[in-house]
Amino acid sequence: MTIRLxxxxxxxxxxxxxxxxxxxxxxxxxxxxxxxxxxxxxDYIANKHPFxxxxxxxxxxxxxxxxxxxxxxxxxxxxxxxxxxxxxxNDVHKAGLVDQFISYELSYYDPPLSKLVYQEKFAxxxxxxxxxxxxxxxxxxxxxxxxDVYEKLLEGKEYLNGEYSLADLVxxxxxxxxxxxxxxxxWDSRPNVKNWWNRLCxxxxxxxxxxxxxxxxxxxxx
Amino acid sequence: MTVKLIGFEVSPGVLSVxxxxxxxxVPYQIENxxxxxxxxxxDYITNKHPFxxxxxxxxxxxxxxxxxxxxxxxxxxxxxxxxxxxxxxNDVHKAGLVDQYISYECxxxxxxxxxxxxxxxxxxxxxxxxxxTxxxxxxxxxDVYEKLLNGKEYLNGEFSLADLxHIPFTHFIFSATKHADWWNKKPNVKQWxxxxxxxxxxxKCVEKIKF
Numbered sequence: 282m283t284i285r286l287x288x289x290x291x292x293x294x295x296x297x298x299x300x301x302x303x304x305x306x307x308x309x310x311x312x313x314x315x316x317x318x319x320x321x322x323x324d325y326i327a328n329k330h331p332f333x334x335x336x337x338x339x340x341x342x343x344x345x346x347x348x349x350x351x352x353x354x355x356x357x358x359x360x361x362x363x364x365x366x367x368x369x370x371n372d373v374h375k376a377g378l379v380d381q382f383i384s385y386e387l388s389y390y391d392p393p394l395s396k397l398v399y400q401e402k403f404a405x406x407x408x409x410x411x412x413x414x415x416x417x418x419x420x421x422x423x424x425x426x427x428x429d430v431y432e433k434l435l436e437g438k439e440y441l442n443g444e445y446s447l448a449d450l451v452x453x454x455x456x457x458x459x460x461x462x463x464x465x466x467x468w469d470s471r472p473n474v475k476n477w478w479n480r481l482c483x484x485x486x487x488x489x490x491x492x493x494x495x496x497x498x499x500x501x502x503x
Numbered sequence: 504m505t506v507k508l509i510g511f512e513v514s515p516g517v518l519s520v521x522x523x524x525x526x527x528x529v530p531y532q533i534e535n536x537x538x539x540x541x542x543x544x545x546d547y548i549t550n551k552h553p554f555x556x557x558x559x560x561x562x563x564x565x566x567x568x569x570x571x572x573x574x575x576x577x578x579x580x581x582x583x584x585x586x587x588x589x590x591x592x593n594d595v596h597k598a599g600l601v602d603q604y605i606s607y608e609c610x611x612x613x614x615x616x617x618x619x620x621x622x623x624x625x626x627x628x629x630x631x632x633x634x635x636t637x638x639x640x641x642x643x644x645x646d647v648y649e650k651l652l653n654g655k656e657y658l659n660g661e662f663s664l665a666d667l668x669h670i671p672f673t674h675f676i677f678s679a680t681k682h683a684d685w686w687n688k689k690p691n692v693k694q695w696x697x698x699x700x701x702x703x704x705x706x707k708c709v710e711k712i713k714f
Binding site: 331332343345346347349350351353354357358373374376377378380381383384385387388389430433434 | 568572573580596599602609610650
């Protein structure tokens with residue numbers, strides 16, 4: 282039975298799961314909700330996500346929510362089944378460090394990044410609000426400090442945990458948005474970070490996913 | 504070689520790791536940094552936590568940071584070795600749901616609860632505006648938890664790491680603020696809290712709390 286993913290590929294938590302499915306070689310069907318407002322419907326809350334969020338994944342009868350939990354579940358169940366891609370190493374110590382880097386993304390990287398994603402990509406087009414320069418300035422400053430730490434973390438390494446892992450994957454969709462929205466200097470001004478981001482952009486799964494999203498935004502204007 | 508836990512026995516993250524160590528029957532030593540300010544020292548940032556936080560766990564030569572990552576690592580390595588306690592089930596579907604509930608804790612439960620605890624308990628300031636907004640937010644979250652806990656003793660049916668991670672911050676609400684009634688007025692939530700806060704391992708941790 283095919284995996285069903287409920288969400289919008291333009292929203293980067295959904296895209297996180299899409300990239301994970303692609304990395305593991307898993308076929309899936311994407312089911313966009315009727316509307317963003319429908320996520321607050323009683324039916325959605327009762328049967329899909331109790332907090333009215335996306336993405337939601339159905340694997341047969343099994344339902345799971347929250348993008349990073351979904352990615353861990355998919356990796357746990359399907360890693361190594363369709364291809365050789367390793368997203369979480371089998372070694373308990375290496376896996377622990379991947380988890381640590383996922384926590385860095387969630388706790389330190391994503392908060393300022395998501396503010397920039399909202400301001401640059403969604404505020405005007407979806408909420409008819411002009412981007413707030415003060416919020417953007419503060420978010421850039423916060424993200425710059427985080428990227429200074431990442432610059433050191435990546436010293437002598439190609440990826441956060443040495444080899445490509447879920448820790449790198451989880452921050453790709455959001456980074457792609459902000460990088461392409463006039464803030465590429467934050468990554469490009471730091472040599473290790475720049476090389477790492479270029480490497481991630483050159484992964485087939487990311488190339489394909491970022492292209493699909495580009496078409497979404499281009500078509501939106503029409 | 505004994506596990507070394509670096510942090511302060513008042514930090515909810517440190518308390519979560521302590522409880523996990525107790526639950527799994529893993530002996531440990533706790534090492535307090537010199538002060539909270541010391542966490543920003545170059546030496547701490549380079550050798551302990553690159554973002555200047557606690558907890559940090561050293562297991563022999565292995566160092567790992569971030570509360571939930573540390574707890575998952577401990578479960579992965581030690582679950583079933585010293586006792587029969589299961590914090591993350593072996594079944595991939597059940598484990599996935601525990602992960603999901605950990606994400607609910609992290610994304611929806613802890614942010615408003617932590618904000619209030621930090622203000623009232625750690626900074627000891629009174630902020631009626633914050634209390635009002637916190638109550639609205641926490642009430643919405645606890646409404647969801649009330650439904651999630653319908654017909655269940657714990658979030659995923661059996662006690663798991665997901666329930667554990669809720670304990671420390673909630674403990675401070677109950678022991679050091681006047682807002683316990685926000686939890687107690689919801690029957691499933693109240694029973695769940697009574698159940699998880701009465702676990703032996705949590706009681707051992709409470710004895711060690713040092714402000």
